[in-house]
Amino acid sequence: MRPVYIVSGGVSKFAKARPDKTFVGMVKEAYDYTLADIGIEHPQFFELVDGTVASYFSDHFTRQLMAGIMAQDYLGMIPKPSHRVEGGGATGGICLQEGWKAVASGYMDVCLAYGFEQMSHVETWKGNEFIAHASDVTMDYPVGGFYSGYYAMMVTRHMVEFGTTVEQLAHVSVKNHINAYHNPYAQKRQRLTIQDVRSAPMVAWPLTRNDICVMSDGAAAAILCSEEGLAKLEKASGRRLPRVRVTGIGRGTDAMRMADRPHQSFDDFYKYNALPNEQSDDARAYYKDLWAKGFRYPGVHSFRAGRMASREAYKNAGITDPLKEIDFVELHDAYTSSEIQTYEDMGLCRYGEGGPFATSGKTFMPGIDYGLKLAEKPVCPVNPSGGLIACGHPVGATGLMQGVFAFWQLQGTIGKHFGDPALQVQNAHRGVIHSHAGTGTYVTVSVLENEK
Numbered sequence: 113m114r115p116v117y118i119v120s121g122g123v124s125k126f127a128k129a130r131p132d133k134t135f136v137g138m139v140k141e142a143y144d145y146t147l148a149d150i151g152i153e154h155p156q157f158f159e160l161v162d163g164t165v166a167s168y169f170s171d172h173f174t175r176q177l178m179a180g181i182m183a184q185d186y187l188g189m190i191p192k193p194s195h196r197v198e199g200g201g202a203t204g205g206i207c208l209q210e211g212w213k214a215v216a217s218g219y220m221d222v223c224l225a226y227g228f229e230q231m232s233h234v235e236t237w238k239g240n241e242f243i244a245h246a247s248d249v250t251m252d253y254p255v256g257g258f259y260s261g262y263y264a265m266m267v268t269r270h271m272v273e274f275g276t277t278v279e280q281l282a283h284v285s286v287k288n289h290i291n292a293y294h295n296p297y298a299q300k301r302q303r304l305t306i307q308d309v310r311s312a313p314m315v316a317w318p319l320t321r322n323d324i325c326v327m328s329d330g331a332a333a334a335i336l337c338s339e340e341g342l343a344k345l346e347k348a349s350g351r352r353l354p355r356v357r358v359t360g361i362g363r364g365t366d367a368m369r370m371a372d373r374p375h376q377s378f379d380d381f382y383k384y385n386a387l388p389n390e391q392s393d394d395a396r397a398y399y400k401d402l403w404a405k406g407f408r409y410p411g412v413h414s415f416r417a418g419r420m421a422s423r424e425a426y427k428n429a430g431i432t433d434p435l436k437e438i439d440f441v442e443l444h445d446a447y448t449s450s451e452i453q454t455y456e457d458m459g460l461c462r463y464g465e466g467g468p469f470a471t472s473g474k475t476f477m478p479g480i481d482y483g484l485k486l487a488e489k490p491v492c493p494v495n496p497s498g499g500l501i502a503c504g505h506p507v508g509a510t511g512l513m514q515g516v517f518a519f520w521q522l523q524g525t526i527g528k529h530f531g532d533p534a535l536q537v538q539n540a541h542r543g544v545i546h547s548h549a550g551t552g553t554y555v556t557v558s559v560l561e562n563e564k
Contacts, residue, residue: 113216114338118560119345119353121516122146126299126330126504129232135174136186138331139228142509143187146224146333151349154188160344161335162220163193167207167227168508169200172242174230183228200246201446203227204332204511205547205556209361211336212558221341228331229506239327246550248368259446260324262370262551264316267449270413271318276452276467278318282309283471283484284448285322285501290482292498294534297513299328299504305483323448328504332512334519354523359542360429360559364420366410366552373416375408385409385419387459388432398462407463415450415552419457422557425544426459429559434459435474438492439540440521442514444548444555445499454546458557460492480534496521496535511547511556518543522562 122145124130124138133141147157164187166180176182180196199206204227211225231239240258247257270276285304292298304322312320336358337345346353367373376385378400390399410416422434431437441458445451452466461469469475473486475494497503497517500510520529521540527533537543540562547556 114218116212116215116358117337117342118356118358118515118519119335119337119342120146120150121334121519122149122332123297123513123516124331125297126328126506126513128299128326128328130230130329135179135228135230135331136183138230138329139183139226139333140186142331142333143224143226146335150345150353151351152345156348158188160341160348161189161192161222161224163214164189164224164226165207165210165214166194166196167198167203167225167512168196168229169198169203170229170242170507173233173239175233183226189224199554200549201444201505201507202511202547202549202554202556203508204513205545205558206511206554208334208512208515208558209363209556211334212358212361215336215338215341222335222337222345224333224335225512226331226333227508227512229508230329231327231506232329236327251369260316260319263447263449264319266412266453266551267318267447269411270449270453270466273407273413274464274467278310279306280467280470281318281323281448281452282306284445284451285309286482286484287476288445288495288499289322289502290480291477291496291535292502294532295498295503295530298498298502299326300502319447319449325446325500325505328506330504330506330509330513332509332516334512334515355563356519356522357561357563358558359561360425360427360431362421362424362426362428362557364417364424364555366415366417368550368553370412370551373410375411378403381409385416385423387419387423387434388426389434389459395462402463413453414463415453415457415548415555417552417555418454418546418548418557421555422458425557425559429561431559435461435492438542438544440493440496440518440537440543442497442518442543442545443494443499444510444546445495445501446505446548448501450548451494451499454548458546477535493537496537511545514545514547515558515560518545518560522560
């Protein structure tokens, strides 16, 4: 496979509603920004781009089948090849990886990946019903299967197993909302306290409105290319372009119904699921003790798909100790609880340690006043952009948004794009983006590295 680089990206403003633009207009907003940032105009780019990948989650929100080809037309990309991808909440992450595959395989030298969702055309209750159709509509949905209920159930089990507290969940919300205060693209830019999170209207105990992402309108785009494509783009732009390379991708899946997910033995966990940093005698003893106490993996408190996606991506990128070797993570935090659960499945901490890890300070940004007493210094900021909880979650765009923000971090240009350098991770070399669907049914993990 050939090396693949991301050389530019753009994001539209994420908002509860964009009455000023249809979904194709939002895609063009992100696309125009992407081209302007490397100094290339559309006629030049059209001659260089080999094709596109389009991503959006639901035909129901746009009330338009084949919306991807409408965006392709509006961007002036016809008759270039294109295809649409969909995978629930992971749709944007899958799109980025499909663009990577098109370039790595040699099918394209330059690929445009773009994603969108316009969720404001329907009432919130109806949008939640549409999203609930991404659960098993035969077995789960008829008995009240809305996603806030699923995640409330999962985190309740996590609380029973490990003693996780509502205050630990609230730390995630405070962190991500205050990060987003410095991000002009974010939908919810506000400073919250632990009390603000806990006193917000309850949606599904223990999750309040400030523990959950919101329905959103928005779009994002990124240009991926090979070394040959990079040379073409540099010639067209008349300058050297940044070299942020995709050094590893991983994907994982799990059963749609949580009740169908089997419990694995300790030996099978270590044979099939354990991460590189869990191979020490100390880690084995820790997990052996968990199993002896009745711990069952994956259960409803763990995301095996996220663990398998992480394991594959780490292997491809040569990562053996994620917390020490990754400079930041843009993680799919549709719920504060899922961020804590994912810490464990990405190997940032061990099972059962997600709650204390969330309050430790290790995942926070240095130099930002969160109004919290944090015992430890930042090690690996998680969701320095504000994540889905604060930025919004226009599903087909979200994973690409994460990719663009990660690209800007590695490029060292957060101050330029945000108009505020507060969220710049200093000297960032390696970042990871994590995109998650359903109750952990599709998950993608992609590793990006700066090759200045």
